[in-house]
Amino acid sequence: MNAETTLGFSHFIAQSDAVGKTLLAILVLMSVVSWVILAIKGLTLVLRRGRSRAFLDFFWNATSLDAVAAEIATHGAPDPFSHLTSHAMHAQSHHARYGAARLEEAGSASDFVTRTIKKVLDEETTRLDNGLAVLATVGATAPFVGLFGTVWGVYHALVAIGMSGAGTLDKVAGPVGEALIMTAFGLFVAIPAVLAYNAFNRSNRNTYAKFDTFAHDLHDFFATGSRVGNK
Numbered sequence: 001m002n003a004e005t006t007l008g009f010s011h012f013i014a015q016s017d018a019v020g021k022t023l024l025a026i027l028v029l030m031s032v033v034s035w036v037i038l039a040i041k042g043l044t045l046v047l048r049r050g051r052s053r054a055f056l057d058f059f060w061n062a063t064s065l066d067a068v069a070a071e072i073a074t075h076g077a078p079d080p081f082s083h084l085t086s087h088a089m090h091a092q093s094h095h096a097r098y099g100a101a102r103l104e105e106a107g108s109a110s111d112f113v114t115r116t117i118k119k120v121l122d123e124e125t126t127r128l129d130n131g132l133a134v135l136a137t138v139g140a141t142a143p144f145v146g147l148f149g150t151v152w153g154v155y156h157a158l159v160a161i162g163m164s165g166a167g168t169l170d171k172v173a174g175p176v177g178e179a180l181i182m183t184a185f186g187l188f189v190a191i192p193a194v195l196a197y198n199a200f201n202r203s204n205r206n207t208y209a210k211f212d213t214f215a216h217d218l219h220d221f222f223a224t225g226s227r228v229g230n231k
Helices: 009-015 018-061 065-075 080-098 109-129 132-164 169-224
Strands: none
Touching: 018 065, 018 080, 018 132, 018 169, 065 080, 080 109, 080 169, 109 169, 132 169
16 A cells, blocks of 8 residues: 555545644534534424414413413423513512512512513523534634644644655645645534524524514503503
8 A cells, every 4th residue: 555545534544643633622612512403403493483383372362461471381382482481571560469568679660570571581592502613613713723734734744744755736735735634624613513503693683673572562551551562
């Protein structure tokens, strides 16, 4: 078997030292983590959209808040909109029953409902953003990890070639080409993470806008007892 047939990714890994193999392991871990987050958030996004749409259709066509409360009690609050509605209804009934027994309940029922809505909005926003920081980190750092692996591999390849005394192009091209695989792998890890981050971030912005509108309408609905704003 000649030298040309032994060149390749497996040969590069076999010739790599602990640093090169560690960098490769880091890239593999980044790829696995980003794809797991992508799969989980993608599935969650599809389920959340369907459940949110179903709840909003039911809410704005319900005959009373009692019907909404019964629906939530029966099927739970699996989406952000039903979760917000459930907490707002509970806050209103709690304040009506016990009044301002604690500092966090101070003020009118409307004030207490407003604070509850803001708290739930913050919680849901944090939940929607879960995992995005990891995707952004992978997308930003994976190319540089791969590039560092390439530089490290080229350095060792050139040192080995220099020690052997064979500095012809055919002797240099193979090891250097193998080292460039690390840069390609870094891009392979980073590109899906960046695309996923942008897609989820755009989806979250749309959800934030709808969520804010619904929270405003929900607050006015509790305050006036009538439907206001856009559905």
